[in-house]
Amino acid sequence: MEEGNILSGSELLKQHSTVDHSVPVKGGHKDFDKDGSWMQTKRLSVFYDTHNDLLAEERTEKYGNLVRGKWNPQLKLVEFEKEMGKFWSNMGFVDKHRKWLYPEEALFLMEANLMEVSFNELPLSIQEAYNEFISDSFKLEEYQIYCHLRRHGYLVRRHEPLPTDYELSIKLTDHVKKSKRKRKKKVKEPKLENGQTDDCSQNKLRKTETVQNNSNNLENSSSDMEQTLEESCLNVDNCDNSEIVQTSSLGQNVKSDSKDCDVSNCSSTNTLQKSRTKNWNFSELNFPSIANCDQLVLDKPNDKFLPPNVTPQCGHFDVKNYLNQTKKSTPSSLFDTNLEFSQHEWLKSKTEIHASNWKDFKQKQSEIVKNLQEHSPASELWKGEVTPVLRPTDVTTTANILNKLQIIKLINEVDDESENSSDENLNTTKISFDVYLPNAQFKKSDPGRPNHRVCVTRSCDEPPSLITINQCYLKDKVPVHWAVIDNGDVAFYSFQHFSLPIDISKG
Amino acid sequence: MEGEERKKIRLYYTHGKIFVWDHKDVITLRKEHRIVGNLVGSLPRAPRQNIHLGLPLQLAFYEAKLLVDTGVGEIVISKNLEKYVDEKKVQQFKELRQKSYEDQIPLFKDARRKEIQQHKHLIIEGKKTKKRKHEELRQVELQNKSKESNAALQTAENFESQNDLKIDQAIPDKIQTSMKDDDKDTERDSSSLNNEEEDKEEEEEDFDIDQIDIPDIKPEHAIVQLFTESLWNIESTEPYQDWRYPQTDAEGLQYHVFKDLWQQNYFITPGNKFGGDFLVYPGDPALFHSFYIAVCLPHDETLTSLEIVTLGRLGANVRKTVLMCSMSGDKVLYTSLQWTGIT
Numbered sequence: 080m081e082e083g084n085i086l087s088g089s090e091l092l093k094q095h096s097t098v099d100h101s102v103p104v105k106g107g108h109k110d111f112d113k114d115g116s117w118m119q120t121k122r123l124s125v126f127y128d129t130h131n132d133l134l135a136e137e138r139t140e141k142y143g144n145l146v147r148g149k150w151n152p153q154l155k156l157v158e159f160e161k162e163m164g165k166f167w168s169n170m171g172f173v174d175k176h177r178k179w180l181y182p183e184e185a186l187f188l189m190e191a192n193l194m195e196v197s198f199n200e201l202p203l204s205i206q207e208a209y210n211e212f213i214s215d216s217f218k219l220e221e222y223q224i225y226c227h228l229r230r231h232g233y234l235v236r237r238h239e240p241l242p243t244d245y246e247l248s249i250k251l252t253d254h255v256k257k258s259k260r261k262r263k264k265k266v267k268e269p270k271l272e273n274g275q276t277d278d279c280s281q282n283k284l285r286k287t288e289t290v291q292n293n294s295n296n297l298e299n300s301s302s303d304m305e306q307t308l309e310e311s312c313l314n315v316d317n318c319d320n321s322e323i324v325q326t327s328s329l330g331q332n333v334k335s336d337s338k339d340c341d342v343s344n345c346s347s348t349n350t351l352q353k354s355r356t357k358n359w360n361f362s363e364l365n366f367p368s369i370a371n372c373d374q375l376v377l378d379k380p381n382d383k384f385l386p387p388n389v390t391p392q393c394g395h396f397d398v399k400n401y402l403n404q405t406k407k408s409t410p411s412s413l414f415d416t417n418l419e420f421s422q423h424e425w426l427k428s429k430t431e432i433h434a435s436n437w438k439d440f441k442q443k444q445s446e447i448v449k450n451l452q453e454h455s456p457a458s459e460l461w462k463g464e465v466t467p468v469l470r471p472t473d474v475t476t477t478a479n480i481l482n483k484l485q486i487i488k489l490i491n492e493v494d495d496e497s498e499n500s501s502d503e504n505l506n507t508t509k510i511s512f513d514v515y516l517p518n519a520q521f522k523k524s525d526p527g528r529p530n531h532r533v534c535v536t537r538s539c540d541e542p543p544s545l546i547t548i549n550q551c552y553l554k555d556k557v558p559v560h561w562a563v564i565d566n567g568d569v570a571f572y573s574f575q576h577f578s579l580p581i582d583i584s585k586g
Numbered sequence: 587m588e589g590e591e592r593k594k595i596r597l598y599y600t601h602g603k604i605f606v607w608d609h610k611d612v613i614t615l616r617k618e619h620r621i622v623g624n625l626v627g628s629l630p631r632a633p634r635q636n637i638h639l640g641l642p643l644q645l646a647f648y649e650a651k652l653l654v655d656t657g658v659g660e661i662v663i664s665k666n667l668e669k670y671v672d673e674k675k676v677q678q679f680k681e682l683r684q685k686s687y688e689d690q691i692p693l694f695k696d697a698r699r700k701e702i703q704q705h706k707h708l709i710i711e712g713k714k715t716k717k718r719k720h721e722e723l724r725q726v727e728l729q730n731k732s733k734e735s736n737a738a739l740q741t742a743e744n745f746e747s748q749n750d751l752k753i754d755q756a757i758p759d760k761i762q763t764s765m766k767d768d769d770k771d772t773e774r775d776s777s778s779l780n781n782e783e784e785d786k787e788e789e790e791e792d793f794d795i796d797q798i799d800i801p802d803i804k805p806e807h808a809i810v811q812l813f814t815e816s817l818w819n820i821e822s823t824e825p826y827q828d829w830r831y832p833q834t835d836a837e838g839l840q841y842h843v844f845k846d847l848w849q850q851n852y853f854i855t856p857g858n859k860f861g862g863d864f865l866v867y868p869g870d871p872a873l874f875h876s877f878y879i880a881v882c883l884p885h886d887e888t889l890t891s892l893e894i895v896t897l898g899r900l901g902a903n904v905r906k907t908v909l910m911c912s913m914s915g916d917k918v919l920y921t922s923l924q925w926t927g928i929t
Contacts (some may be wrong), residue, residue, distance in 0.1 A: 084815055085682065088689025091809040092697075100631055102638045109875045112868050119873070126872050127617055134609035134641060138630040138814060143806030152667065190628035192812055198667050200676045204813035205627065206598070206607045206642070207822075210664045213601045223626060230628060230636050538858045565858040567624035567644040 086137055095139040103129055140192045148185060150198040155214055157185035157196055166193070169234045169521050181237065182212035183225045190226065221511050224535045224562045227569045234515040236526060241554050369398045448472055510534045510551055510559065532557055538565035548574055595659040596819065597650050598642075599826045604650040604661070605642040607815040612643045619658055620853050621649050622871055630814070641814050646856055647831045648844040655845075663826035670822040679817075687808045694803045699795050706795070839882045843911040846918040847880065854880075861900050862908070878909045878922075885912040885919075898923045 086094060113119065147160040159171075159178040166188065171180040180188070186208050188194035195202050203211070213219045228235045367375055375396040432447070434440035452458065455471050473483050513529035515521060532551060534543050548559045560573045595611045597604050606612055606623065615621040629640035645653075653659035702709070816822060832838040840863055847854050853867040857879055865871075866878035879901055883889070901908035902925035910921040 084813070085817070086686075086811050088686050089693055091686060091811060092690060092693050095809045098631055102629065102632050102635060105637055109873055110869075111875050111877065113874075119869075122873060123870060126870065127613060130616075130872075131609070131613045133629065133631075133638065134612055134625075136630050138812035139809050140812060141806070142808050142810045143804075145810070145812075150667075187628075189812070191633040192630065195810075195812065199671050201671050201679055202813075203667075204816040206605075206814065206816040206819075207664070207667065209605070209642070210600055211667055219601045219603055226628065227636060230634050232634065563858075566646045566856050567626040568856065568859065570859060 084137060086139070091139055094137065095141075098136070098139070103133065138192050144193075146188065146194045148180060148194060148196045150185075150196050150203065150208075150211065152198070152211065154179075155182055155212070155216070156180065157182065160197075169236075169515075169523055172523070182214075182217060183222050186212050186222065187226055187229050218535075220537055220564045221535050223564055223567060224533060224569060225512065227562075228512070228514055228533070232517045234517060234521055236513045236515070236523065236529075238510045238513050238532065239526075241551065367396075369396075369401070373397075373399045510547065528555055529557055532559045533562050533571075534559065535562050535564065538563050545574070594657070595653065596823070597645065597653065597659045597661050598823070599661050599663045599829055604645045604647065606645065607642050607819075609641060612641070615643070615653075615658075616870070619653065619656075620848065620851070621645070621653065622853060622855050623649060624856075627814070647837070648841045651831050651841055652845055652848060661826045661829050662823040664816070664819075664823050670818060675818060683810065686810070687805055690808050691802045694807075695800045698800050699798070702795050702798065835884065836882070839884060839911075839913055842913055843880060843882050843918055860904060860906070863911075865906075866909070877906055879904070879906050880909045880911050882911050885914055887912075894923065898925050901925065 110119065148157040149160055150157055157180040159180070166184075167178075170184045170188075171178060173179070185194060185196055186205070189196060189203075189205055189208055196208060197203065198207075198211070209219075213222060225235055367377060369375060375398055377394065377396050432440055432443045434443055451472055452461070452470055457471060460467055461470075469480060469483050473479055510532050512533045512535075513526070514531040514533055515526060516530050534547065536543060543559075543561055548561070551557070552559050558573055560571050563570050563572060595606065595615065596608070598607060606615065612623070612625075615623065623643040623645045625639040625641065626644045627640045627642050629635070629638050632638070650659070650661065654661060832841050844854055844864065847864065847866055853869060853871055853874075854864045855867070855871055855876075857863050857865040860879050862879035862881045864878075864880040865876040866880055867874050867876045881897060897908045897910070901923060908923040910923060912919050912921075
């Protein structure tokens, strides 16, 4: 053990009680050259003394005020030993039983005199933590930026990938949020036997299948079925740790007021989705065919499987009328009257394509387009070396025309996957952090939209590619900053966004 | 220094960076070797600000290389925790903590005594008021007793005992709050203490502070040291041979320029923020303005006049002279560029 920096009991006490939290002012008057004067020498020695005193100060804290954690070198995480402090609202995460901190969070707390992290019962110094906590997955530069922002008071979380457009369109993001909230309220129900579950779900499925056929029998069996449904749903929930909560007592509540109906309805879809791949026999499911008939008789579907406030169409269905309606709604008449001058007859006449699969379809369609191009009245124009930019087939929308005329592509319109993956920059300059303004109401389970995003580069690295920055920025308009670190010196830069006015509205 | 044999300054190689963890070394480097580096850690006394940072000191590679070449420092690397953390060290650390805790017990007691001494008059005052109130109460009771009949005696007694209780609680509270106002930080365990005092000094107002039995502080109230530098640096580190610098021509040029300027007694800091390679100061950067921006350019690189204008403009805007530095053989050549202002 090196004794050099260990404070004795009295030194500790003195240091802790007399610690001055003020920070000497930086800057001030500077000279341009050495003049050898007494004043300069004096100022220099004063500076060295204060600098020395400042650096020589050790970290001291009342033992009871420290949060304690254990370093887990395999997971590269810090596990809480003693319960957490205020910072828990914006740091760390929970798995099944334990509370964890990311290494950068733990290291920052250590530097802020709030935490003691041990390895095999041995409390670590900050130096050891630097050695141990930083890894290839979390670089030192990233830590320095993290720490810089935290010291400023910002709340900093590791960057969460943005939901994709698809996830947004199916509202998966809402679903995740809801499920998290509900899990807390989960009611513990005794688990049913496994055999029974299978029984129940099969029972239920068989009934679902028969729903369309025997609407009469349904009334009798519905209460019975609801019970089994609920039981099996709850059971599945218990097994899967999923989000559905049935607060009413098990199986007794068979009244179908709208709220209750909602819950059971949503739970049934949930369970069905889980088990139908195995058990649903599609050959027995009848979808009414409207081909070759004028009138169709529809059975009333079970209310249980309908969303609330939806009245199903039942009884007689006039197929002929329906077909006429759909025919009318196709805007074929529009072409004839208005767009005759711009679109020729050979364009608007839609040829039917018969294909057995998509590949076939696409191939046939491209053939047709090619055919059109070759046989168009203007095909003469493409015979020479210089050809028009636009083909008659391109004239579908204004946007399409503008697109064709734009020889230099806009970078923010590049969202082609293949183009991104070929970009090597993408790997080196990823967005590292989501930054939030200090806010007492901040919840890490639902952080909301960050105020800033930061990616980290060294001064010798390339700047982040426009694609990285734009892709992120365009999705939710959160500014992306670019932190440059040069031997510990931190500077932030950002790209400003503005668009030129557009005079043509894109259709 | 002065013939005295000096240990080499340990430069810790950590994840591709070089750090100095000993505060004495940091000062020595700056004062005697004109190596400034960059403090990157949080300052212990005020960890949540970026104006003044604390240990560790991060060195640029050219600074570290210079220290190695001049024999001032050596590059070391830390072993994995698993390799050096053992029972013995855990035990050593526990003993250290225990000893520190035991050392603090009498110190805390002394502090407590001083505190009581300081507030002695308040405590005595409190005791007096308490006694007076007791006295008054007793008189009221006596009067009541004489006035009221025997039948009402039962209820009166109830009332009296309730009142007694209230006052008993009220007085220590009062003392405590007054103490808290005066000295919040050093106030410790006062409630238990006050109770004891009361028991002891029931009759007499004055008391002897040395006689008071002050309980030991609890371990969680003891002050502990959070170590910035590792305690096990001798056992846990080994010299690092594999550090390779400079690796590229650009790095080689940068290092030579740095070394040459350093040998001319300048202080040199990184100049990226000003768009160059180095900033050159006549003395310690804390007290002097830099007067050169050094830009390293390979000897054989052709420059367009626009690039030279760019460099000149850069220096003119911050009132510094631009030095274009390149190597010719072993010698570093400097070309200075100054904006004349003639248009």
